[in-house]
Amino acid sequence: MSTRKRRGSIRRIRQRNRRVALATVLACMSCMAAVFYFDKKEEEKISQETYAEQEKETDKESTASGQTEEQPVQEEADAAGTELKLAEESEKNQWYLKLVNADNPMTEADVPEVTEETVDTEGYQVDTRIVDALAKMFEDARAEGLNPMICSAFRAWDTQVSLYENKISRVMEEEGIPEEEAAVEAATVVAKPGTSEHQIGLALDIVSHDYQELDDEQMNTPEQKWLMENSWKYGFILRYPVNKSEITGVIFEPWHYRYVGEKAAKEITEQDITLEEYLGAEPVETAVFSTDSQE
Numbered sequence: 001m002s003t004r005k006r007r008g009s010i011r012r013i014r015q016r017n018r019r020v021a022l023a024t025v026l027a028c029m030s031c032m033a034a035v036f037y038f039d040k041k042e043e044e045k046i047s048q049e050t051y052a053e054q055e056k057e058t059d060k061e062s063t064a065s066g067q068t069e070e071q072p073v074q075e076e077a078d079a080a081g082t083e084l085k086l087a088e089e090s091e092k093n094q095w096y097l098k099l100v101n102a103d104n105p106m107t108e109a110d111v112p113e114v115t116e117e118t119v120d121t122e123g124y125q126v127d128t129r130i131v132d133a134l135a136k137m138f139e140d141a142r143a144e145g146l147n148p149m150i151c152s153a154f155r156a157w158d159t160q161v162s163l164y165e166n167k168i169s170r171v172m173e174e175e176g177i178p179e180e181e182a183a184v185e186a187a188t189v190v191a192k193p194g195t196s197e198h199q200i201g202l203a204l205d206i207v208s209h210d211y212q213e214l215d216d217e218q219m220n221t222p223e224q225k226w227l228m229e230n231s232w233k234y235g236f237i238l239r240y241p242v243n244k245s246e247i248t249g250v251i252f253e254p255w256h257y258r259y260v261g262e263k264a265a266k267e268i269t270e271q272d273i274t275l276e277e278y279l280g281a282e283p284v285e286t287a288v289f290s291t292d293s294q295e
């Protein structure tokens, strides 16, 4: 083999080795990405399972500690052949049971009188009629050494309108799609005006002071664990529980609490149902992801 030919084949071998090395690196990277993805999926699954287990534990503890007055509904329902206790017809029109979701929008006429809550220095507004219940809940949580904080409450009509319109404009610009299509997509992230409970002043996003992210991890904070177990005593429910998205139309939101009054909160929580079910309303059909984005 001539020197020139040998140099040529050495170059080709080197080039081939480089290609093999590059392919190996790429293959490793995709492997790592896949492992990361499955880990993440597994984590999500585990966190949901943990939540289900937590719920079971909570039930057991309550029964064990003989809280007959606090947990009678499910037992009664079981004894009576699991017949659920739902809202009575006469109650359904009460302000605190007002259903607001993607299929049941409110109008501007439903906007209540709001007052600044008294538990936070940020001065969030809520329906005037729930200020005291909220204050009591925070007082009791803090007495347990917990530090919950509000990160969103009442949203004025005009605010929701501009949040939604801004989102539509951005989607149109970023994706180059017509307004009608952009509106559908925008509504899966930012609530269409009239469809967010934050507009009736009965909903609050509450997070742990030490963990302020609006994600699934929120449910593992001591503040959230306490709220999930106790908020019903003050008339609040965790409005978008895990595994109920097909009914509520909203993802699991372990930070979004809704005032429904003490009786309803107790019955909804103990029977592990949603406000939609309690009111005998149809599951939400409009595709929604979350109603809490303010971007």
Ligand SMILES: [Zn+2]
Pocket (backbone or CB within 6 Å): 152, 198, 203, 204, 205, 255, 256, 257, 291, 292
């Ligand atoms: Zn919310």
